Amino acid sequence: MKVALVQLAYGDDEPVRERVDRAADLVRQQRGHDLVILPELWAAGGFDYRHWGERAEEVSGAVATVMGQAARDAGVTLLAGSIVEQHPQAGPEGKDLWNTQLLFGADGGLLATYRKIHRFGFGAGEPKLMEAGDELVLVDLPDGAGGTVRTGLTTCYDLRFPELYRALLDEGARVFAIPAAWPARRVGHWTLLAQARAIEDQCWVLACNTAGTHARHEMGGHSIVVAPTGDVVAEAGTDEEVLSVDIDPGLADAWRTDFPVLADRRLPGGLR
Numbered sequence: 493m494k495v496a497l498v499q500l501a502y503g504d505d506e507p508v509r510e511r512v513d514r515a516a517d518l519v520r521q522q523r524g525h526d527l528v529i530l531p532e533l534w535a536a537g538g539f540d541y542r543h544w545g546e547r548a549e550e551v552s553g554a555v556a557t558v559m560g561q562a563a564r565d566a567g568v569t570l571l572a573g574s575i576v577e578q579h580p581q582a583g584p585e586g587k588d589l590w591n592t593q594l595l596f597g598a599d600g601g602l603l604a605t606y607r608k609i610h611r612f613g614f615g616a617g618e619p620k621l622m623e624a625g626d627e628l629v630l631v632d633l634p635d636g637a638g639g640t641v642r643t644g645l646t647t648c649y650d651l652r653f654p655e656l657y658r659a660l661l662d663e664g665a666r667v668f669a670i671p672a673a674w675p676a677r678r679v680g681h682w683t684l685l686a687q688a689r690a691i692e693d694q695c696w697v698l699a700c701n702t703a704g705t706h707a708r709h710e711m712g713g714h715s716i717v718v719a720p721t722g723d724v725v726a727e728a729g730t731d732e733e734v735l736s737v738d739i740d741p742g743l744a745d746a747w748r749t750d751f752p753v754l755a756d757r758r759l760p761g762g763l764r
C-alpha cells in the first residue's frame with residue numbers, strides 16, 4: 493500500500509484560495525499512491541482562531557469540492573486533513589463549528605468525515621469556538637492489493653489520549669491516520685507518542701503534521717510513519733515535504749502473531 497503524507501508548509505502571507513489550489517496540485521502529483529494524507533486545518537490555519545469563523549464551511553463546501561476533484565484527478569484515496577466545519581444545527585454546547593476531517597474516494601466522492609474528539613486549547617481556541625466530536629470513525633481503505641485495511645481516523649491532540657486508540661483497536665483498526673498541526677515546541681512529544689500508539693496497539697501510524705509558521709505558531713513538521721513493530725519507517729524534516737512510503741498492512745497481524753502482547757490484556761476488577 494503506497495501512502496503519501498503531504499507535510500504542507502504555510503504562513504500568514506499565503507491567501508487561502510492560493511493555498512487550496514497549491515494543496516490540490518500537490519495531491520494531483522501523488523498519482524500512483526493508494527492513500528494521500530494532508531494535515532489538520534491547513535486551509536483555515538491550524539492556530540488562526542481569529543479567522544476560523546469566516547473560513548468555516550459545510551462538508552460540501554469549497555475546500556471539499558476542490559479536494560474531491562483532486563482525489564479523482566489523481567485516482568487516490570485522499571484524507572484531506574480537516575476543515576472548520578460549520579453545520580446549520582448547533583451541537584450540545586450551542587456552537588456550530590467542528591474540526592472535521594474529510595475522506596474522499598478515488599472517484600472523488602466523500603467517503604467519511606471525522607469530528608475531532610479532543611479539543612486543544614485549554615479553554616481558548618478549539619474548546620471555546622468548537623464542539624467536540626463524539627463518534628469513533630473507522631474506514632476500510634483500499635490496500636493496493638485488491639483488499640482493504642481497517643483504518644481509524646484521529647486528529648492531532650487526540651494522539652495524547654491512548655484510550656481512544658484502544659477503542660479503535662477494539663473495533664478492528666490496523667492503521668491509525670493522524671492529520672495534525674502540532675507545534676515545534678512539543679514536537680518531541682509528537683514523535684514519541686506516535687511511536688507509543690504504534691507499539692501499544694500494534695498498528696501502523698501515519699501521522700501527517702504541518703510545517704511553516706502561521707499565527708505566531710511555529711509548526712513542528714516531523715511527519716512520521718511508524719510500523720506496528722514500533723520501527724520508524726520514515727520521518728520528515730521541518731520544511732514542506734512529501735513522505736512517500738510503501739507499507740505492508742499485513743504486518744499488523746503478522747506482528748500480533750509473532751509478539752502476542754495484545755492477548756495478555758487484563759483489567760483489574762474495579763476497572764472492568
Ligand SMILES: O=C(O)CCC(=O)C(=O)O
Nearest residue numbers: 612648649673674675678
Ligand atoms: O498536544 C499538543 O501539544 C498539540 C496539539 C495541537 O496543537 C492540536 O490539537 O491542534
